[in-house]
Amino acid sequence: MVDLQPEEPYPITGIYSFGRGLIKRPIINGSDTAYLRMARLKEGQVVMSKLNAWEGALAVVGESFSDTYVSPEYPVFTINTAGAYPAYLRHLLAWPELWRCLTPRGSMVRRKRTTPATLLGTRVPLPDLHEQRRVANKLDAAIKLLERVIHLKEQAAALTRLHADALFRSVAQQAPLSRALYLDSDFVDVEPDSPYPITGIYSFGRGLIKRTPILGSETAYAHFTQLRAGQVVMSKLNAWEGALAVVDDSFSKTYVSPEYPVFSVNVEEADPDYIDHLLAWPNLWSMLTPRGSMVRRKRTSPTTFLGTKVPLPDLAEQRRIARQLTLARKVADAGAAQTDQLHSLRSALLNAAFSGQL
Secondary structure, eight states: OEEOOTTOEEEEEEEOSTTOOEEEEEEEEGGGOSOSEEEEOOTTOEEEOTTTGGGTOEEEOOGGGTTOEEOTTSOEEOOOTTTOOHHHHHHHHTOHHHHHHTOOOSSSGGGOOOOHHHHHHOOOOOOOHHHHHHHHHHHHHHHHHHHHHHHHHHHHHHHHHHHHHHHHHTOOOEEEGGGTEEEOOOEEEOOTTSEEOBEEEOSTTOOEEEOOOEEGGGOSOSEEEEOOTTOEEEOTTTGGGTOEEEOOGGGTTOEEOTTSOEEEEOTTTOOHHHHHHHHTOHHHHHHTOOOSSSGGGOOOOHHHHHHOEEEOOOHHHHHHHHHHHHHHHHHHHHHHHHHHHHHHHHHHHHHHHTTTOO
8 A cells, every 4th residue: 555645646547347357547646535545556466346346346457557556445466376377367357257256245235345355255266277377378369369359340330330420421401300300299198007018218329128017106197108110209318318219119009208208200301210320320419418507407308309400311312321321230230249149158258167168
């Protein structure tokens, strides 16, 4: 531990959850923190978040994080190289089965912390050094290949987003969304004893999500809107971060609260598939960002949404753009599914390695 000096700079390190390693935080002066002491990291040490160790916030310190600092909330450990191979431990700390062993028990779990004693007392697979090296070398080779493939697929997804952005920006004709959409809420009275399947919206253009059905008596709302396939639904609170979506058949006849305005597409002016892609465009979200103080409490109104000017060419051009983007989306979705499978394969490799099957 190092005593902090008020005017001295200290580069700070944090830890991602889910085995994703360390992250560099902004440099602070000693006077910027209430801590009197912090630990200075050295390459090859192990660092843990007391708060989030149970969800994978553990890591071996790499060279680029040497001589950075962590608060007392991040205990630091030295590896006993007489009994443990650092590369083996690096993979072990990324193993979800180890994280589960560190999960706090009892009430108020999320406020509990993993202590150094708990980590050190956890039993783990620890063969002799020769076997640790063999396992680590195999995992290094396999995971390096997996990460390369995942990186390439993520690059492909980024290129797909850039392609969409370029297509929308190339459109000269601009018009308010009110030309393409109109407010079309099919309100129903909420009956206390009737069940209502509820729909929500993910942020960042990730579509709709089915919530648990509720009884009318379980909500304070007097009215819901019943959704139909082809409509557009928006979250007033989070439209500015991409909580907008087109309703597909699987969400038809589900319900949203008045916090989610619903719109229909004016098919004489707009192609539904074009609108679907437009709603996933980050530049549109940025146009909906509330301004001024207390931004996160502000909502996007239907009037603001419909008044927003967007690229809106003639129908033939909309359909041409939509066809391109639909094809690109199918390729990107296939790549995302494969990326999920690769992450699952990584977990399977770790399970095999630490159960003597690698």
